[in-house]
Amino acid sequence: MPNNALKIGILGFGAMGKAHAYAITNLPYFYSTLPFSASIAGVCASTPERTQARVAPFGLPAASSEDSLINDPNIDIIDICTPNRFHYASIKKALAAGKHVLCEKPLGMTEQEGAELAELAAKSGRVCRVVFNNRFIPAIMRAKQLIEEGRLGRILSFHAAYLHNSCLDPAKPAGWKQNADICGGGVLYDLGSHVIDLIIHLCGPVSAVSGMAQIGFTERTGMNGENWQTNADEAFYLMAELACGAHGTMTLSKLSIGANDDLTLDIRGTQGAIRFSLMEPSFLEFYDAASPDQPIGGLRGFTRIECVGRTPAPGGAFPSPKAPVGWLRGHIGSMYAFLDAVHRGDTQSGPTFAQGAEINRIMAAAYRSAECGQRIVLREEDCL
Ligand SMILES: NC(=O)c1ccc[n+]([C@@H]2O[C@H](COP(=O)([O-])OP(=O)(O)OC[C@H]3O[C@@H](n4cnc5c(N)ncnc54)[C@H](O)[C@@H]3O)[C@@H](O)[C@H]2O)c1
Incomplete structure (x- = not known):
């Protein structure tokens, strides 16, 4: 019997807690025919005082503690938006309480945490997903179609x-994303997990990686106002070999002057190519070598496809299909796909914990490679 009225408890109410709350609350605007309703039944952001202060402007119910939220019998889903260090323990508690789990990336602080969580998720029979929201941008969905065709x-x-340019100012104090004890890894975890996910999603498994980490500013003011030695990478340069035989690079950096939220993809095959930029998310560029190149170039060249807001049904009702896509759109899609899977009892489709764990495994290998200067093989069978 499908659950038609999904009740969600949100853990953590910073940038992502708000993005998720926005997505849950606004689903009916974006999806014209929803076979379920979704509501926020509680929010917990560390202390009761902090929670109260954070949720009050949104009129959302404050939970007194993480445990009371997780063990609330009225709640079906725990949505984890806390800093990385807290994901593991909260997921274990949520699964023990029989809840479905949505967790922000990266899944674990370590490869081992990721693997254990993926195993627990598989045994639980619950729907467990990691938030890799960029998969749900219409232009990325179109790219996947073109590649699959x-x-x-x-x-x-x-x-x-x-x-990003966010680590360029040496006077900017370190936050938790610069503190390896809380984030587990620096820009490789924060931005790299998204990029690795997209490459696997579009092109298939990663077979081998070589990496190089960089800290641009070794000393900053710490979270407590005292001197701080940066201990998480501020840029990471990754080369990867894929099972399909493709080779390529992933550059991940918060030391990039002139950048804002500049995620770019350039994927080239024997017959065509695609290019995507998150700063122009309405468009997917597609090059088709089958287009005639005569006369005088014919129609050959990159076509800028207007994917804009043309989200597949039941989406596309709001905003107008002509509206440019924003980053938040990926979150709305991600939330919808997760809740729909909970509603249907679909424990298989992703981004699964197993996929999150694989990314943890690749990142761990990338760090090992960065330390030892050696190429690390992840899938022996592809590298023969
Ligand atoms: N998918 C994306 O686009 C995206 C973007 C940014 C961050 N993230 C991920 O989202 C997660 C949260 O990042 P953020 O940028 O929202 O962080 P943030 O610092 O803005 O917010 C973190 C929130 O968690 C709360 N918190 C801290 N410890 C807690 C605890 N023990 N119990 C309950 N609440 C606690 C804080 O009070 C705060 O409300 C991270 O895992 C991060 O990697 C994902």
Whole structure:
């Protein structure tokens, strides 16, 4: 019997807690025919005082503690939006309480945590997903269609980058994302997990990686106002080999002057290519080598496809399909896909915990490679 009235408890109410609350609350605007309703039954952001202060402007119910939220019998789903260090313990408690779980990326602080959580999720029979929201941007969905239709031919190379400028100011105090004790890994975890997910989602499994980490500013003011030695990478340069035979690079940096939220993908095959930029998310560029190049170039060249807000049904009702896509749209899609899976009892489709764990495994190998300067093979069978 499907659950038609999904009740969600949100853990953590910073940037992502708000993004998720926005997505849950606004689903009926974006999806014209929803076969379920979804509501926020409680929010917990560390202390009761902090929770109260954070949720009051939104009129959301405050939970007195993480445990009371997780063990609330009225709640079906625990949505984890806390800093990375807290994911593991909260997921274990939520699964023990029989809840479905949505968890922000990266799934674990370590490869081992990711693997254990993926195993627990598989045994639980609950719907467990990691938030890799960029998969749900219409242009990325169109890219996946084109690749699956074989329009790129055999994929040979990819170049992906996720660039921010947020670590460039040496006077900016370190936050939890610069503290490896809380984040587990620096920009590789924060931005790299998204990029690795997109490459796997579009092109298939990663077979081997080589990595190089960079800290641009070794000393900052810490979270407590005292001197702080930066201990998490501020940029990471990753080369990867894919099972399909493609080779490519992923550049992940918060040391990039001129960047805002610059996620770019460039994937090239034997028959065609795609290019995507998150700063222009309404468009997917597609190159089709089958287009005539005569006369005088014919129609050959990159086409800028207007994917804009043309989300597949039952989406697309609001905002107008002509409206440009924002980053938040990916979160709305991600939330819808997760809740729909809970509603249908679909424990298989992703982004699964197993996929999250694989990304933990790749990132761990990337760090090992960065330390030892050696290429690390992850899938022996592809590298023969
Ligand atoms: N998918 C994306 O686009 C995206 C973007 C940014 C961050 N994230 C991920 O989202 C998660 C949260 O990041 P953020 O940027 O929202 O962080 P944030 O610092 O803005 O907010 C964290 C929140 O968690 C609360 N918190 C801290 N410890 C807690 C605890 N023990 N119990 C309950 N609440 C606690 C804080 O009070 C705060 O409300 C991280 O895992 C991060 O990697 C994802």
